[in-house]
Amino acid sequence: MRSLLLVVLSAGLAIAEDGLNAWLRYAPVPGASGNTFPSAIVALNKTKSSPVYIAGQELQKAASVVVGSLDQYMTATNSKYIPGLEVDGFWLNVKGSSVQIVGQNERGALYGAFEYLSRLAQGNFSDISYISNPSAPIRWTNEWDNLDGSIERGYAGPSIFFKDGYVVDNVTRVAQYARILASIRINGVIINNVNANETLLSDRNVQGLGRLADAMRPYGVKLGISLNFSSPRGFGGLDTFDPVDPAVIAFWGNVTERIYHAVPDMAGYLVKANSEGQPGPLTYNRTLAVGANLFANAVKPHGGIVMFRAFVYDNHINESNWKNDRANAAVDFFKDLDGKFDDNVVVQIKYGPIDFQVREPTSPLFANLLQTNTAIELQITQEYLGQQDHLVYIPPLWKTVLDFDLRVEGKPSKVQDIISGERFKRPLGGYAGVVNVGTNTTWLGSHLAMSNLYAYGRLAWDPTSDPQAILQDWIRLTFGLDPAVLSFITQMSMESWPAYENYTGNLGIQTLTDILYTHFGPNPASQDDNGWGQWTRADHNAIGMDRTVSNGTGFAGQYPPEVAAVYESLETTPDDLLLWFHHVPYTYNLHCRKTVIQYFYDAHYAGAETAQTFPVLWSTLKDKIDAQRYEDVLFRLNFQAGHSIVWRDAINEFYFNKSSIPDAAGRVGNHPYRIEAENMKLCGYKPVNVTPFEMASNFRAITTSSKSKSGTASTKVDFPSGTYDIGVSYYDVIGGKAKYQLYLGDKKVAEWKGDNEDHLGHAFSTMLDGHSATRKTSKGVEVKKGDRLRIVGSPDGGELAPLDYVVFLPAGKGIVD
Ligand code: GCU
Numbered sequence: 001m002r003s004l005l006l007v008v009l010s011a012g013l014a015i016a017e018d019g020l021n022a023w024l025r026y027a028p029v030p031g032a033s034g035n036t037f038p039s040a041i042v043a044l045n046k047t048k049s050s051p052v053y054i055a056g057q058e059l060q061k062a063a064s065v066v067v068g069s070l071d072q073y074m075t076a077t078n079s080k081y082i083p084g085l086e087v088d089g090f091w092l093n094v095k096g097s098s099v100q101i102v103g104q105n106e107r108g109a110l111y112g113a114f115e116y117l118s119r120l121a122q123g124n125f126s127d128i129s130y131i132s133n134p135s136a137p138i139r140w141t142n143e144w145d146n147l148d149g150s151i152e153r154g155y156a157g158p159s160i161f162f163k164d165g166y167v168v169d170n171v172t173r174v175a176q177y178a179r180i181l182a183s184i185r186i187n188g189v190i191i192n193n194v195n196a197n198e199t200l201l202s203d204r205n206v207q208g209l210g211r212l213a214d215a216m217r218p219y220g221v222k223l224g225i226s227l228n229f230s231s232p233r234g235f236g237g238l239d240t241f242d243p244v245d246p247a248v249i250a251f252w253g254n255v256t257e258r259i260y261h262a263v264p265d266m267a268g269y270l271v272k273a274n275s276e277g278q279p280g281p282l283t284y285n286r287t288l289a290v291g292a293n294l295f296a297n298a299v300k301p302h303g304g305i306v307m308f309r310a311f312v313y314d315n316h317i318n319e320s321n322w323k324n325d326r327a328n329a330a331v332d333f334f335k336d337l338d339g340k341f342d343d344n345v346v347v348q349i350k351y352g353p354i355d356f357q358v359r360e361p362t363s364p365l366f367a368n369l370l371q372t373n374t375a376i377e378l379q380i381t382q383e384y385l386g387q388q389d390h391l392v393y394i395p396p397l398w399k400t401v402l403d404f405d406l407r408v409e410g411k412p413s414k415v416q417d418i419i420s421g422e423r424f425k426r427p428l429g430g431y432a433g434v435v436n437v438g439t440n441t442t443w444l445g446s447h448l449a450m451s452n453l454y455a456y457g458r459l460a461w462d463p464t465s466d467p468q469a470i471l472q473d474w475i476r477l478t479f480g481l482d483p484a485v486l487s488f489i490t491q492m493s494m495e496s497w498p499a500y501e502n503y504t505g506n507l508g509i510q511t512l513t514d515i516l517y518t519h520f521g522p523n524p525a526s527q528d529d530n531g532w533g534q535w536t537r538a539d540h541n542a543i544g545m546d547r548t549v550s551n552g553t554g555f556a557g558q559y560p561p562e563v564a565a566v567y568e569s570l571e572t573t574p575d576d577l578l579l580w581f582h583h584v585p586y587t588y589n590l591h592c593r594k595t596v597i598q599y600f601y602d603a604h605y606a607g608a609e610t611a612q613t614f615p616v617l618w619s620t621l622k623d624k625i626d627a628q629r630y631e632d633v634l635f636r637l638n639f640q641a642g643h644s645i646v647w648r649d650a651i652n653e654f655y656f657n658k659s660s661i662p663d664a665a666g667r668v669g670n671h672p673y674r675i676e677a678e679n680m681k682l683c684g685y686k687p688v689n690v691t692p693f694e695m696a697s698n699f700r701a702i703t704t705s706s707k708s709k710s711g712t713a714s715t716k717v718d719f720p721s722g723t724y725d726i727g728v729s730y731y732d733v734i735g736g737k738a739k740y741q742l743y744l745g746d747k748k749v750a751e752w753k754g755d756n757e758d759h760l761g762h763a764f765s766t767m768l769d770g771h772s773a774t775r776k777t778s779k780g781v782e783v784k785k786g787d788r789l790r791i792v793g794s795p796d797g798g799e800l801a802p803l804d805y806v807v808f809l810p811a812g813k814g815i816v817d
Helices: 004-009 051-060 070-077 106-121 172-183 203-219 246-262 288-302 326-337 395-402 415-419 450-461 467-479 483-503 561-568 575-581 596-619 627-659 756-760
Strands: 066-069 090-095 098-103 128-132 138-142 188-190 222-227 268-271 305-309 345-350 373-379 429-434 674-676 681-683 685-689 700-704 711-716 722-731 739-744 747-753 773-783 788-794 803-810
Touching: 051 066, 051 098, 051 106, 051 172, 051 203, 066 070, 066 106, 070 098, 090 106, 098 106, 106 128, 106 172, 106 467, 138 305, 138 373, 138 450, 172 188, 172 203, 172 450, 203 222, 203 246, 246 288, 268 288, 288 305, 288 326, 288 345, 345 429, 373 395, 373 415, 395 415, 395 450, 395 467, 395 483, 415 429, 429 450, 450 467, 467 483, 483 596, 483 627, 561 575, 575 596, 596 627, 627 722, 627 756, 627 773, 681 685, 685 711, 700 711, 722 739, 722 747, 739 773, 747 773, 788 803
Parallel strands: 066 098, 138 188, 138 429, 188 222, 222 268, 268 305, 305 345, 345 373, 373 429
Antiparallel strands: 090 098, 090 128, 674 803, 681 711, 685 700, 700 803, 711 788, 722 773, 722 803, 739 747, 739 788
16 A cells, blocks of 8 residues: 555654644554555546546545546446436445445545545445435535624634635635535535625625635535625615516626626525515515525526525514414414425525524424425534533434424424425425634634534435434544544533533523523523513513413414424423423423422533533543644633533522522532632622622622732631642633632642633623633642632733632542532
């Protein structure tokens, strides 16, 4: 074997890695040298912009093979037709040193090449022969990039596509991204925010689109764009954007011609209309279908597709009306339009009826559009799931939806079979994943978050795959084949979504994050008393949305009868969606025999405890992972461990306060290992109230009295002498990097800065709240009863070295206070 694979074999594992190559590292494979590899690569297309040429290049990096499209293969080798290949599919045939990779088209050939390489990189050298075809034709990502270079809900730095109002000149990162996407068989990217800026349509930017498409084309990835519905007025200078107005139709026809001139194979348009303040056809009393078809007509001659979003709802609804319900909106708006959309329109539906929450029931719209193409919208960027600072492996959540059987007309109707087009015999359908990569070398801002992107592509190709098996492929490709690495990252990842659900929102109540500000930390009160419709209806006695037909909003009735009956009844609604469908007293007994309130308390303790194990597990891998990725991940897992406790206490305190029902286990509001900062002796520090109240232990914190002078908080330690993990709970706000020093007697135990933003890549809040609350832990500290604890906080800018409490956890006892 004379390939790069062999060369890299001797290179060892410990090189620092920045994540840029994601899972395409072609790293050393133990045992590879004893195996037979092909000795020549014959790529059957030499044009540099062709995916087959790229496939040859990729293979050059590792092995020697024949690769081409079916037509090329038959011509070049006089072989017979290979039956069973579908669009984008491939045949992979490995017999010793003879390898054939044949795609139904060139894109398929490239997918086959990546498949072969993935097998080699995982140490799999066996002979095989199989065909692999996609589940659905549309396997796209959506990027919410703005033209100024910012990214809505992006957590990995600025855009790779835009800067200062224009498409970037240097497309290196765009090509690298397309390579990563091709390796997971993604075939389209919508490159700009659904909240679209019409200046994308300027001549300069349209030329830029051509540049971007050229960079992605060799990887078989097509470019598409989001449109702003009112562009005819805002950009075109017309006095209307009425979709039936001839001038408006002509405007869009012209725009479309210009774009296809620059990008002859443009994938199509994505449209967010009449949603969250965006303009749309309803402004002119035209239906959403009329609006969608306007674009469908324009792109049809070019083979383009219109992805029309079903995320249409009124964000000013009145909570005092018991029957009002945002969850009803999609079906209310779209059901009667079934059959009215053109054949090249695909209605793009978020997996649940609200908005990427930690758990939602499957959107009933999938069961209400029988004569319309549909696609599912998933979110890889972790907007409501910890924003890449919490490890949350999301595919198990996606699988609950993809596997859900909606029983349309009493027949098997899994969501995956509806969106593939199979169930209702639709020509189009598939997957849209909101990714939001940025210029950070890790793409998503976090190495571990990349498992979600990898798995998204794999599930879109084959939704019957097992999330854990996909995860393990990703681990082997990303971190190598060491069994401990495989086992621990698997364990952490598979436990991560249940843990996150446990320490955020339980029983279908939604995530309980702050929906009025950044969707990061806890703020359960933010769900109610506003027009956004993410209500919990929590009061002193009861909680949950009554979505029954008999007494509530009627949402349950949007499902086909068999499913509706399950959700209509308290007895048959699963516990994990109870509060989504029913309004019940806190004392209601769940199927699992706990009361709702006790379940909340217990789940929050359990979830936070699981999160404490993540950095511990990760630490055992120190010698098996390069230092760069090891340290980066460790920082985030420690952050998550601390923030999970912030979540736990905030939610528990909030509902304890609302319900006045104590925790049967006596934990909530009772923290024997803590010393509250406001109870210490303060010098240059002053107590402050925190809002919302549950965001500080005992509801209060301290900040320095001056913006420029240090403060000291001190006290005598009254715990028995021993070894402790000392946690300092503080707030890291935007606008400064305060310095902290922690002393026991004269000994400095720790020193750090409020600079999470430098490590996490994004900052959260200017206030003392659930976004900025965080924890610094010093492990294994020898403490003597009577020691003097002293924290010196030095303010910086607007950050007044805020402190909440100090906790002394007896080391190794598994206590999480
Ligand atoms: C969420 C998200 C917005 C986004 C919207 C959408 O509400 O917070 O940033 O624009 O979804 O999907 O359109």
